[in-house]
Amino acid sequence: MFGQLFGNYLLNKAWITPAQLKEALDEQKNARVKIGVLAVNSGYMTADQISEVHNMQMKVDKRFGEIAIELNYLTSEQLEELLATQKQDYLLLGQVLVDKGYLTYNQFEKALSEYKREFSLSEEQFKVVQQGNTDALVKLYLEIPNEIYVDYISLFIRNIVRFIDTTVCIEESFELDELQASNLVYQQIKGYPNIFTGLVLDDNVLLDIASRFSGEQLNLGDELVEGSIGEFLNLHNGIFLINMSNNGIELQMDSQSLNGFCNVKNKSGGYVIPFTINSGKFYLVLAENITVF
Amino acid sequence: MYEELSVLICDDSSLLRMQFKKTLQSIGCTNVYEAVNGEEAVEKYVKYKPDIVFMDIVMPVKTGLDALKEIIEYDSSAKVIMASSVGTSGNLKQALKNGALDFIQKPWSQSNIELVLSKLI
Numbered sequence: 001m002f003g004q005l006f007g008n009y010l011l012n013k014a015w016i017t018p019a020q021l022k023e024a025l026d027e028q029k030n031a032r033v034k035i036g037v038l039a040v041n042s043g044y045m046t047a048d049q050i051s052e053v054h055n056m057q058m059k060v061d062k063r064f065g066e067i068a069i070e071l072n073y074l075t076s077e078q079l080e081e082l083l084a085t086q087k088q089d090y091l092l093l094g095q096v097l098v099d100k101g102y103l104t105y106n107q108f109e110k111a112l113s114e115y116k117r118e119f120s121l122s123e124e125q126f127k128v129v130q131q132g133n134t135d136a137l138v139k140l141y142l143e144i145p146n147e148i149y150v151d152y153i154s155l156f157i158r159n160i161v162r163f164i165d166t167t168v169c170i171e172e173s174f175e176l177d178e179l180q181a182s183n184l185v186y187q188q189i190k191g192y193p194n195i196f197t198g199l200v201l202d203d204n205v206l207l208d209i210a211s212r213f214s215g216e217q218l219n220l221g222d223e224l225v226e227g228s229i230g231e232f233l234n235l236h237n238g239i240f241l242i243n244m245s246n247n248g249i250e251l252q253m254d255s256q257s258l259n260g261f262c263n264v265k266n267k268s269g270g271y272v273i274p275f276t277i278n279s280g281k282f283y284l285v286l287a288e289n290i291t292v293f
Numbered sequence: 294m295y296e297e298l299s300v301l302i303c304d305d306s307s308l309l310r311m312q313f314k315k316t317l318q319s320i321g322c323t324n325v326y327e328a329v330n331g332e333e334a335v336e337k338y339v340k341y342k343p344d345i346v347f348m349d350i351v352m353p354v355k356t357g358l359d360a361l362k363e364i365i366e367y368d369s370s371a372k373v374i375m376a377s378s379v380g381t382s383g384n385l386k387q388a389l390k391n392g393a394l395d396f397i398q399k400p401w402s403q404s405n406i407e408l409v410l411s412k413l414i
Contacts, residue, residue: 059398214308227307234306234351235399238378245381253379255305255353 003028003090006115008169008276015111016102022278024096035064038082039074049073057162061155061239142173144271148193149286152240153273156284159236164212165277176270176287184259184292185229186285187237191251196290197237198264199229200272201282208279230256265291295322295410301343302327303334303360304376305352309399313347313376316403320410331355335363338371345413348393350377350384358387365392372413376401 007025010016016024036053039045045053045068053067060067065083068074074082094112097103103111138144138154153170160168183206186198201209203220210228211218218225234256241251270287300322302313310327317325326341328334332355338346346364350357357375364371375388378399385396394413397405 055402058400214312223307224311227309227311231306231308235378238351238380238399241379242381245383250381250383253351255351 003093004169006090006112007093008171009115010097010103010111013111013114015107016097020097020100020102024093024100024102027096028092035079035082039068039078042078042082044078044082045073059239061158061243138170142170142271142273144173146269148195148244149271151243152195152197152286153284155240155243156236159239160275160277163232163235164209165279169276171274171276173271173273176264176266176272176285176290178266179264179272179283179285181259181262181264184262184264185233185256186259186292187230187233187256188254189237189241189251190253191249194288196270196285196287197233198285198290199233199282200264200285201229202280205277205280205282208277209282226258230258259292263293265293267291295320295414297324298322298345298410298414299324299326299341299343301325301334301337301341301346303329303331303337303346303352303357304349305329306349309349313406316406319403320407331357331360334360335367338364339367342368344372345410346371346373347376347397348373350375350379350388358384358391361388361393362391374409374413 004025007021011018011021036045036050040047040050049068049071053064053071053073056062056067057064065074065079069076069079094103094108098105098108138150138157142150142153144150144153157168157170179200181200182203183201184198185201186196189195189197206229207218207220207225209232210225213232214224214228216224218228237253241253244251264285266287267289268287270285270290273284273286275282275284295317300317302310302325304310304313314325314327326337326343328337330352334346334348334357335355348357348361357377361373361375364373369392371392373393374395374397375393376397376399377384380396380398388396395409397409
């Protein structure tokens, strides 16, 4: 995860081009050794145990290692050992960029130290960020004062990675004024707090997310496109409600909807968080109150 | 084993209904009806009297929990399984109180469905 953010930083600072970043992220994804593979390699877990943990990961918002420990497949010492073995993804990204000749070692070193300075990161904070703790990353990157939104966005990133695309980048959030949407999928969460949740996407990204989530090759206009994108948001919000319920906050939600061309206008507490996946950019919109017209 | 079984799938997502139907067909169950909201779920239950109902919770017009209540009022022996992404303790309690027999957390797998069916028939 940090690799993607650091990649985005390199892009924003013009160290590398978008095409170079995409190529490097694709290669980095292939090069990354997963904990499951390491666990099998070390003889700590069997392939059946790995797939059981993967199935559970689809339903509960927990990391592979946490579930494996709960099921007594791994001890915490074994997990620590495996995590230490797993290469840091930003190092893999750096390695690919240097191997391809897009960056020199000196440039990589310079970019890293500028990154730490720009975000005022201590060595300790930098370690947390490197480990890919999404809560810490969201707090660092997004100036959103609402703790519940931070939890929501952290979970959203994890669900994008789980269900859609592992090469996701987030950019700085901004307060919502008015946003024009060619497609808006949304769902209202009700209770205390009320949260409007929406995704603003162009046709290309809509089709990509719907196809990946459904596992079907869909075409624009198919009824399943609406069904799939809506179900993705519904599934994500369902997991969010379970997390909140586990913290003693019971919320409900309305059914999800998809609108074509429309405008989203903030009435109160609205934020926009831009995401980029392989097929393009889309926006997550969170607000207390909103008008869609 | 499931050839004689009739099933009603109630979910507002066309994707979920399609995937559910495919899964049921793959284990030999072809007698499948669909409802897109809670109101239609009640209507189709009365019309077809299916052996088993899979019911989403968050649906337009009428929620799955309300539809469940009406179906059980109409037929106290109805076998209704809730299949939802919102497996909060509040929803689980309410579903059981309203008469559901079981709860499947989405996304479900074929083995989840088979396990539930094997317990019911």
